[in-house]
Amino acid sequence: MLAAKNIEFNYDKVRKFEFPDIQMKEGDELLILGKSGSGKTTILNILGGLLKPLSGEVIIGGSSLYQLKGASLDKFRGKNIGIIFQKPHILAPLTVEENLRLANFFVGERGKQNEALLRELGIFEKRKSKISTLSEGEAQRVSIARALANSPKLILADEPTSSLDDENATIVIKLLQEQAKKFQAALIIVTHDQRVKNFISNQVIVGGTL
Amino acid sequence: MNMLKLSWKYLIFKPLNTGLNILLLALGLAIITVLILIQDQFENKMTQDAKGIDLVVGAKGSPLQLILSSIYHIDYPTGNIDLKDAQSISKNRLIKNVIPLGMGDNYEGFRIVGTNHDYLELYTVAFQGGSAWEKPFDVVLGSEVAKKLKLNLGDNFIGSHGIGSSSHEHDAHPYRVTGILQPKGNVVDNLILTSIESVWYTHDEEHDHAKMEASVSKTGFPLTEEDREVTSLLLQYRNPIAAVQLPRMINSKSALQAASPSFEISRLFELLGVGVKVIQGLAIVIIVIAGLGIFIALFNSLKERKYDLAVMRTLGASSGQLFLHIVLEGVILTFLGALLGIAIGHLFLAILVMQNEQGVLGGLTAAVFLKEEFLILAFAIGVGFIASLIPAWTAYQTDIAKQLTKS
Incomplete structure (x- = not known):
């Protein structure tokens, strides 16, 4: 389902990154651990089709990601990759529901499962609310719902728990795992948060030891 | 959800900014509308009244x-x-x-x-x-x-x-x-x-x-x-x-x-023409300022919105769609400004005529629409397009990964 081979990247001549190869099947989970500056966000960006690597190949569902150009890469990303950021980054002018529908719109989906998704994540009551009225935990759940709105094959989460307390962090990780199972999607969580280690056994460490 | 609605949501998210820009543009266009309406009818009326008199x-x-x-x-x-x-x-x-x-x-x-x-x-x-x-x-x-x-x-x-x-x-x-x-x-x-x-x-x-x-x-x-x-x-x-x-x-x-009526009328229009030119100039200055206002508003909002734009890209928006998103905002602004401006122009002329019934403007009416007013609309949309070009280009070039890592 997902394969990343011989990925190399450098921001400048001094900081050069080499990443371990990754192989994942549907429903697999992977934790990428690393210190700050170890390049874990970089690998996430590369896997998410946001940053072209210097060399190497990312294959998702049989398509080589960086063979796609321009708008077709954008559409592929919108359709197949759901990205959850450290901060929720919900579009503030839109309501919760509209944030999901925007994700549907960009890839031409109908968004039939939006309602069910919002119910499962416990934010259905807030679907007409603006983001400013949500709590931190609710906002994070909205961003998860939005990432899942197009039933992606790959779910990438960048430090999804770092701003949450233990209780909420556990809820978020559990939610991600549940939803990934449900969609038969591969789940990759990038974090330096030690709490997450207990939930996912399949781990990769980038940038040396912790 | 579609591009038009998306741009609209972002506009009404900042109602004061949006309202001010619309109003400023409307003011400039209202002046032009009044001038066009008066000029057209006034010249018609003048010529019609002098018809048959050599x-x-x-x-x-x-x-x-x-x-x-x-x-x-x-x-x-x-x-x-x-x-x-x-x-x-x-x-x-x-x-x-x-x-x-x-x-x-x-x-x-x-x-x-x-x-x-x-x-x-x-x-x-x-x-x-x-x-x-x-x-x-x-x-x-x-x-x-x-x-x-x-x-x-x-x-x-x-x-x-x-x-x-x-x-x-x-x-x-x-x-x-x-x-x-x-x-x-x-x-x-x-x-x-x-x-x-x-x-x-x-x-x-x-x-x-x-x-x-x-x-x-x-x-x-x-x-x-x-x-x-x-x-x-x-x-x-x-x-x-x-x-x-x-x-x-x-x-x-x-x-x-x-x-000779025809000679004197053309002389009169020449004299009035100076005044009309001054007012026209003023209107154009207001419109240019309005255009700049829209440009600055879009450009400033872009700073705050780069993150939003990057997020849209991760959701599957192409850079062309982001370009369109910003241009649409400018065009919606100026389109509404033009509609409001034309409405204000007609209202203003109606008031002017009402207060000047026995005078020179007596026989004029505000209840006519000229094809020049469509030109105003097209002109306004052009202003919106031009004002939003640079911000839209900036949006087009947003580097997603850099934007997302920056916070």
Whole structure:
């Protein structure tokens, strides 16, 4: 389902990154651990089709990601990759529901499962609310719902728990795992948060030891 | 959700900013709208009122004043001319027709104009009631006059001396309404028309009752042996040679001057043109400022929104869609500004006309739409497009990964 081979990247001549190869099947989970500056966000960006690597190949569902150009890469990303950021980054002018529908719109989906998704994540009551009225935990759940709105094959989460307390962090990780199972999607969580280690056994460490 | 709705959501997210930009642009476009509306109708009206009049002859003075007073009835007459002089000119072979005018009185601010039936024919009037004057002191009312003063057929009123209202009244002879004209949208709507004789007899000290009962002349000059005066003459040429010879001939006669309506009108427009240009310039400055305002607003909001834009990209938006997203915001802004501006322009003209019913703008209407107004709309959209180009290009080039890692 997902394969990343011989990925190399450098921001400048001094900081050069080499990443371990990754192989994942549907429903697999992977934790990428690393210190700050170890390049874990970089690998996430590369896997998410946001940053072209210097060399190497990312294959998702049989398509080589960086063979796609321009708008077709954008559409592929919108359709197949759901990205959850450290901060929720919900579009503030839109309501919760509209944030999901925007994700549907960009890839031409109908968004039939939006309602069910919002119910499962416990934010259905807030679907007409603006983001400013949500709590931190609710906002994070909205961003998860939005990432899942197009039933992606790959779910990438960048430090999804770092701003949450233990209780909420556990809820978020559990939610991600549940939803990934449900969609038969591969789940990759990038974090330096030690709490997450207990939930996912399949781990990769980038940038040396912790 | 679609691109239009997305841009709209972002616009109403900042209602004050959006409102201010729309208002500023609307103001500039409203000025242009008013100018276009007035210019179009004013020129039409001016030309229409002067139709069929080749030359105006009156007392020496400003030729423009002569035209304004004798054709448009807005300025004061230059003075009176001797009836004998007037008659001698009208015998010229080059003249097809002469319509004498006698002015100097008003009723409630509406001018009483003494003339003959040829004047009614010149403007091809139609009566909504009654008929033209037959006896002295019979009057025919323009439609506006009848409506404003609520006068009906058979009503009597007493004129006042002078062109404007509030001069002393002639107490002796009341005028009697014998006809009311249909609205034509020209100068006649605002006039009280009567015979030259009426105007003469009002100012006479003695009262000759036999004269009052005699019929008035329907065409040409009234027959009289007395020393009388008229205010001006409206002439029609018999042939094109007249245009060359007549004005020079008349102007060489010391007491009279001849003025050509078409020449004086174009001179007037030239004079007004300076003022119009200044106002136009002002409007364009306002529009440019509005355009800059939109540019700055978009550009500033872009700083805060780079993250939003990057997020949209991760959701599957292409860079072209982001470009469109920003351009649409500019275009929606200016489109609404143009609609509001055109509406304000019409409203403003309606108020202007309402307050100036007897004046120059009297016959204008705000309830017309010109195709130039579509040009305003297109122009505004162009402004929005240009103002949003640079911000849109910046959005187009947003580096997603860098943006997302920056926070």
